[in-house]
Amino acid sequence: MSLPRMSKPLKVEEAEPKGVDFLPGLAVDTVIFGFHLNQLKILLLEYRNTGLMALPGGFVRNTENLNDAARRILAERTGLQDIYLEQFYVFGDLTRHDPAPMRAIMQAKGHMPDDDHWLLSRFVSVGYYALVDFTKAIPIPDELSDSCGWYDLAALPPLMQDHTAIVQKALATLQADLDRKLIGFNLLSETFTMADLQSLYETILGQPLHRSGFQRKILGLGIVERLEKQYSGGAHKAPYLYRFVPNK
Amino acid sequence: MSLPRMSKPLKVEEAEPKGVDFLPGLAVDTVIFGFHLNQLKILLLEYRNTGLMALPGGFVRNTENLNDAARRILAERTGLQDIYLEQFYVFGDLTRHDPAPMRAIMQAKGHMPDDDHWLLSRFVSVGYYALVDFTKAIPIPDELSDSCGWYDLAALPPLMQDHTAIVQKALATLQADLDRKLIGFNLLSETFTMADLQSLYETILGQPLHRSGFQRKILGLGIVERLEKQYSGGAHKAPYLYRFVPNK
DNA sequence: TATTATTGTATCATATTGTTACAATAGTAA
DNA sequence: TTACTATTGTAACAATATGATACAATAATA
Secondary structure (H helix, E strand, O other): OOOOOOOOOOOHHHOOOOHHHEEEEEEEEEEEEEEEOOEEEEEEEEEOOOOOEEOOEEEEEOOOOHHHHHHHHHHHHHOOOOOOOEEEEEEOOHHHOOHHHHHHHHHHOOOOOOOOOHHHOOOEEEEEEEEOOOOOOOOOOOOOEEEEEEEEHHHOOOOOOOHHHHHHHHHHHHHHHOOOOOOHHHHOOOEEOHHHHHHHHHHHHOOOOOHHHHHHHHHHHOOEEEEEEOOOOOOOOOOEEEEEOOOO | OOOOOOOOOOOHHHOOOOHHHEEEEEEEEEEEEEEEOOEEEEEEEEEOOOOOEEOOEEEEEOOOOHHHHHHHHHHHHHOOOOOOOEEEEEEOOHHHOOHHHHHHHHHHOOOOOOOOOHHHOOOEEEEEEEEOOOOOOOOOOOOOEEEEEEEEHHHOOOOOOOHHHHHHHHHHHHHHHOOOOOOHHHHOOOEEOHHHHHHHHHHHHOOOOOHHHHHHHHHHHOOEEEEEEOOOOOOOOOOEEEEEOOOO
16 A cells, blocks of 8 residues: 555645545555566565555545556556556455554655544555566656565565565465466566476476476467577577467 | 444434444445256345345445455345355446435435435445355345345346346356365255256356266265265156265 | 166276476587 | 587377266156
8 A cells, every 4th residue: 555646736745645536445455476587576665764565555546447546556656557457355354454554654754644544544455466577567666665676475575564465365366377367478578488487387386397298288278389499508409489379 | 235234222213324334435245146946046135115136235344354244244134144255356447336226225215315425425346255055045134125035147137236247247256166166065955966966067157067977076076975865756766965075 | 567767887988187208409528 | 520418399108087978777657
């Protein structure tokens, strides 16, 4: 969650948003997966002058669809455009309500909110996840954040509120959806080797796969086309590059 | 969605709820599946003196967990207790906002709400589904409803707001989850024949299954135990009864 | 006792998956 | 040039799963 940016008519100096512009009590948090050097990564923000790490999140405007809000929030907070986001769970336990981090964030911005300030109230948060090409998705922190960057999923820092649990739930959903949807390809570059793809699957599932069967399975699905060979400089046979063909 | 019942200190006559007791803008709608005579059924309410048909739904108290609210709402509106509900989607499009049905419901109760009444504002609704034993789940309408009963999923009446779309999404989720979870058994009685179970699967999936392979598959999973034979009076071999064994 | 409808399971064919093996490289080093 | 190494693509076989058919074993009924 975040202090949302205002729409254009307001200046940055008035960055304290009016609660009346947003659906009260409803938030969106996004878990953005990337893949690099055989590791799953997620995007985290660091709230300015607080050391608080959080998922990119925000609030839903009165005038926008929920799913559109998720895309806007991701774009505003990380700079990532046109990312397909998928709902995976709604987090609505009372135990997730903890006004302390939000108060710290507001105080770091020079605000001293009353106890009944709308940003300190209970929020139900809709979780979304997305898969992006690590090499192309260059995150840009918004004005609320000291940084916005990739963190190894296997070694996350402590996160604000219940965000660690949100990440775990997103990963579980990703694992369950891996076979049914053509998820993996969004995490790789335009072209990739079969070893790249297998490594991705193994990393998501957390278990090794048989190389021969994996290749046979993927090729049998008819969802990749073979391109030229990749001469990478290694002392071994050069692997083919593949490309995902979506229209099948 | 509904006008929620108040907690005990208030009398039925004061049934107009105070918005301040609930999370504003957030609703829960439930799709309760049953199975009877080879047909999938769902529970629908009919709002009193309006003819409006709706899913059992309601609002989330400030003091309860979201998932607990779903169970409470189902119990209050239909009388069904201790039902395991599962989230399946959040409906948050602007197009679903239509104050007309809610105004009609309130007027039928003798209220004349202002245009800015909280119940007439936009709501984001969390969809939950559940599977219940048709023979044991006897729905009881609440005081808001003329009736609460089972309707054939294949021939639903027109529903309020976007509830038809909510039902469709719930069914799609049920179909997708059928193999991964042991869903079907909640829809049958304690004991059932293999033909009962196969019919259920065929109805949910909307396609016929091969009898031999189905039996082999289910028995191979080790999730049912065979009981005595069922002498049903038909002029044919008596089928065995089976029971679901959850601890496997 | 024959007939009928249904059930449980065997059987075979086919498809899928698990596993091993091996030829084909692309570099490196002798 | 010629081994040598690591990796890749795929064949080959086994094991398992699935699709389809067949058939014996009933419970009632006529």
